Each structure stands twice: as C-alpha cells, then as structure tokens.
Amino acid sequence: MSDAAPRWRLWTRPDLAVEDRMFRALAVLRVVVLVNAVALNVYRADNFRHPVAGIFCVVVMIAWTAYAVWAYAEPLRRTAWLLVADLGVAAGLILLSPLVKGETLRATIPGFWVMGAMLAWAIHWHARGGLAAAVVVAAADLSIRQDLTQGNYGNVFLLVVGGPIVGFMAGSLSRMEDQRDAALRQAVAGEERARLARAVHDGVLQVLSLVQRRGTELERLSPEFAELGRLAGEQETALRSLIRQQDRRGDPGEADLAAALEEMTRGHSVPVTLSTPGVPVALPGDVAAELTAAVRACLDNVATHVGADAPAWVLLDDTGGTVVVSVRDEGPGIPADRLAVAEEEGRLGVAQSIVARLRELGGDADLDSGPHGTEWELRVPRPPTLGS
Template sequence: MVLRVVVLAAAVVVSLVADGGVGDWDRPVAGGVLLGVMTLWTAFATWAYRDAGRRGVALLVADLAVALAMLGLTPLVKGDGYAATIPGFWVMGALLAWGVRFRAPGGLVAGVLLAGTDLLLRETVVGANWANAFLLLIGGPIVGYVCGSLQQLTAERDEAQRAAATAAERARLARVVHDGVLQVLALVQRRGAEIGGEAAELGRLAGEQEEALRSLVRAQDGPDGGPVGTRDLAEALTRLGSRPGVEVAVPGHEVPLPARRATEVVAVVTEALDNAARHAPGARAWVLLEAWGGTVEVVVRDDGPGIADGRLEEAAAQGRLGVSQSIRGRAADLGGTAALTTGPTGTVWTLTVPGGDA
C-alpha cells in the first residue's frame, strides 16, 4: 500500500515537469481531473486491499481497468508526441496486485496489457519506451513467482513444524503408554494365562490390545499423520480368526492398502466383533473380505439377537461412541460407508472403502 502512495507522488511530480508541465497540455483541466481520479483511486485501493474479503477478482479487474483508462486517455489530454504518460509508474500498483493474486501468469497478463496499451498509443516509440515496457513485462511475473515460492515455503515450514510436534507428542505418549498401559496389559495377559479358564480369554484380549498399542507407538508417521507403506488387509483380517466363534474368509491373494487405511479397516472390524461378543455372548461371527476394481468391501455378520430399535441413538446420547465413532466415524474418515442391517436373526455391518492409493 505504501508503494501506491509513492508511485502516485512520482506521477504527480513527473506531470508537473514532463512535456512542458500541465500548462502545455492540450487539455490541462482534464489532466487535473485524471490526477484527481488517480488520487481517489489510490485511497480507495489502499482501503479495499486491506481486507482479504474485498480482495476479489472484481477489485483486481477494476484496478487494472483504471490503470488502462489512465494510459488510454493520455493522448487526448496531452496531445500527440508526449513523452511520459499521465499515470507513469502509478500503473505498478495494479500490475503487482495481479502478480500477487494470480501469481506469474496473472502478472504476465497485466504486464502485456499495460505495456501493449502504452506502446500502441504512441506515435513514436523510442528506446526508453521499450525499456519501460520490458520492466512491466518482467515485473509482474517475477513478483508472482516470488509470492508463489514464498507461499510454498511457508506451507512446507508449517508441515515440518507439525511433523516435529507430532513426533514429540508421539514420543511423550510412548513413554506414558509404556510406563502404564502396556505394563498392565502385559501383566493381565501373563496372569490370565496362568489362571486359565475365562481369565485366559481376558489375557488373550489384553495381549491383542498390547500388540496393537505397541504397533501404534512404533509406527512411522506419514504426511497424513498415519503409518507409511502398505499392508496386506487379507492377512491382517485373517488374524481375527483366532477369536473364539469367529470365521474369516478372504481372497486367495493379497489385498494391499495404504498402511493407515488398512489399520483403520481392521479397527472397524474389531469394533464390530467386540460389540457382538459384548452384547450377544456365545454368538458366532463371520468376516468376509472382497476387493474389486478400486473398492474394498468387508462384511461382518453375527447370529445374535440383533440391535433393538433406538439402542444406537441411546448409546450415542450416553457418550458411548463405539458405533458412531469407531465404526461409522472411521468409515467416513476413509471416504467410505458403514451400512448396518439388524434384526432377530443377527447383525450385519457392510464396510465399503476405496482401495489402492485413492
């Protein structure tokens, strides 16, 4: 904004001394009016560009149109054979604004229009005019390129800061989890195996959670905050077949998914199986994995009594987020869906998510 005031002052000074001064112009009164319009527009543009909400395409087009109008009216006001245009370098305000907003292409468009208008209106083009046109042609694109580069560097810096903060938080949580939760889970697993019976099943479940937590703590973060690499979903789901009363059917080939997505799918299936074991003790459950094209579908079915009408809404109101967050929330985050079918003959969850790198 300071630049606009500086180039306006320069334009007024040049107008007073170039081409014999205002008194030698063909229409000096009109010239004074144009200088007044430039002053008013400078004040308006300074106010308008301060608010990001006003910095739209309409303002930029109007800014460039005023600059072009000042150039176009110069021959009518000064007459033929003028050396300096009335706005002079005042047009830099619109040029740089286009470069900042539309980057290098926008700066080039504005430079071509301004330089082309100036050259086309002159009867005689001298070396200084070509030099000014060259400055206009390279000034806008250079400013646009620099702005784009700075924006990219800022985004990369913010991403690096987020990654560093995430790594520090993961290290802190790893210490907390190791000192507390993992040791308790390991103790429950060991004591459950020693006691036997139902305690052995509790120990097995504690062992599964211990392994999941250790994997989470060790996982390397990718750009989205999840583990990098790929994971065979078929192999991961097959492990769930070790649970009592659970049968898993998967394709005879690997179903590779990005590691984070595969981990989330397994978490959804695990939550569905846990719900069945918790609310329908003794019920059998089946897990079916299918993959075709760019889609992966996992069906989790049990032969329990089903979910009573309104039970899910009641659970969500009580703060129990197993279905709303662990199942449906995860599916939505993956860009997929989790459809529920329930009745007296059992419950069926159908999870559909994009496959591959989508």
C-alpha cells in the same frame, strides 16, 4: 455454492502469510508512486489540454489507491474481479492520457503509478500473472505512442521483464513457506509420536500386559478374571498396532485418495454418491488419510444432524496443483452462529475434526450452509513432487 447463504472462509494456507506481507509492502509502494504521480501532474499542469479532465484523472488515482490499499489488506477481498478492475483502471488512465493531454504527450497521466496493478497480479498469480499484467500495461502504453522512442522501449522492456521476475520470486517464496511449514509439522508430529509412544510403553501397555497375565493366573478363582485378562490382551494388541501405524505415517509413501474415499464411503452409514476422476489421485499417505478422515467427519455430521438415511454427495476434483473434495447434503443447514457458540462452549468437533485437519495439511475449508443444505469444500495443495 449459493451466494445468498451464510459463508465462512477458513483461511489456513501457510503461503498466505507471505502474500500478506508482500501486499503490505505493495501498499506502501502504491502510496509512494501516487505521491510521485500527483506531484509530476501538478508540475506539468500546463501540458493538459483539458485541465478539468486531468484533475478528474488525478482524483481517480487517489481514490483507487485508497480503495486498493484497503481491499488487498484482507485475503477474502483479493478476488479475480478486484485484480481485473485494478489493471483496468491502470490501463484506462493510460489510454485516456492522449485525450486529456493531447496526442503529442510525452508522459502518461499515471506514469509509474501503473506498477501497483502489475505487481498485484505478480504477487497473487505469480510469474504468469506478472507477465499478463505487464503485457496489458505495455500494450496500452505503446498504443498511444506515435513513435517508439528509446525511452518508451526501455519502459516497456522493464515492465515485461520485471512483472514475471517479481511473480517468480513471489511464487518461490510461497513454495518455500509451504515446504517450511510441512517440514515443521512433520518434525513436531515426529516428536509427539515419540513422546506418546514412550508414555504408552511406560504406562498403559505395561498395565495391560500385567492385567492380562494376572487375569490368566486368577482364572481358577473366577472366570471373570480370565475374561478381563483376555480383553486386556486385545486392547494391548490394538494399541501396539495403532502405535505402529502412527510410526509408519512418518514415511507415508503415496496413496490413491480416490480409492481411499471409495472404501470409506462404501462402509459409511450414510448413503453416499461418490464422484471421482477416472484416474488415481496420488497424494502422500498421511495427507490422503487425514483428508479421508475429514470427509468422514463431514459425513458423520450428516448422520448426526440430518439423519442416518439422509443422502450425501462427495465430489473429488484434481486440478493439478490443488486437490478439492466437496461434501454436500440436503439437510436444514447449520445456523449462522452454531459453530461459534459450539467453540465458545468447548465443543470443538467441527474445529478439530475438519478445520484443524485441513490447517495441518496446509489447506483450507469453505463452508456454505443454508436452507438448501450444507456443503463443505476441502482443499489441500498438491506437493510439488507429486502429480503434474
């Protein structure tokens, strides 16, 4: 995607709520360990061979803590670059400690302050991230030691064990939030289906059945009554079929998203170039249906705003944990304020047909639009019981 184009990140993943809460707790911890580190460095000021450099390192810790608390507060800013820089600052201050304090140092300048970066990796990248950050911090600490004492070994052991454990807990909480959200959506959808079925059965279906029956009885008066009865019968059949389809979605089974997209794009008015993996992309039936409907809505927008003959490209990618569908065209793009204005005016086509569908699936949508064209990137997490 082009970095110069206006972009809207539509964060809808339920596990982000867990991550947000954990990063808020980490912000408090960062301040606590910073106060501890500053107090210890002031208390041990006579240990500094280069006091000015020591003051500079303490100022860097204070400034970076303030920046990190601000940066991690917003999901959009939690990029890989931020986490790598966070870990780099922590490891760098450890490596600078013997130059500032002398080779016979007993304690590094940052001390426990480095746990902030390690825990950020654990929260964001779970067990693997926690282990990787812990290994980097531990390696930096061991590299400046002349001797491996019992105290140094204990610190390294706690880092290497604590990072993955915190990461595992963060991942478990995120998965639990996803499962709770999915169960809640399924329960709400089931209740709504039952309510609509009762309303339709008690009202619309009975009226259509009555019209069909009376139209047949009044055929001798006018052929138009017979035609009205026939149309009512067709609509009753179609509506009953739709209700049965909705009921089946309560027990979706599995569906091949690649095949569903191929069938949908083959019949769409827009000429579509579809690229899918060479193997089936299995998803729960309702997830595949909703994601296919969201892609169809994207293509409908191409037909409406770019032209029925405008080419479009659909790319399906299965990363194992996430299924990503990209829909791209070469139209004039969407003005930066069009979506906001449309939503204020009550025209919720994009919000409901694309964004709301992804929200209900626990996924998110990324829109990149400009003079180069428009690209939707739709992502849904793969349920842990499916795929790899």
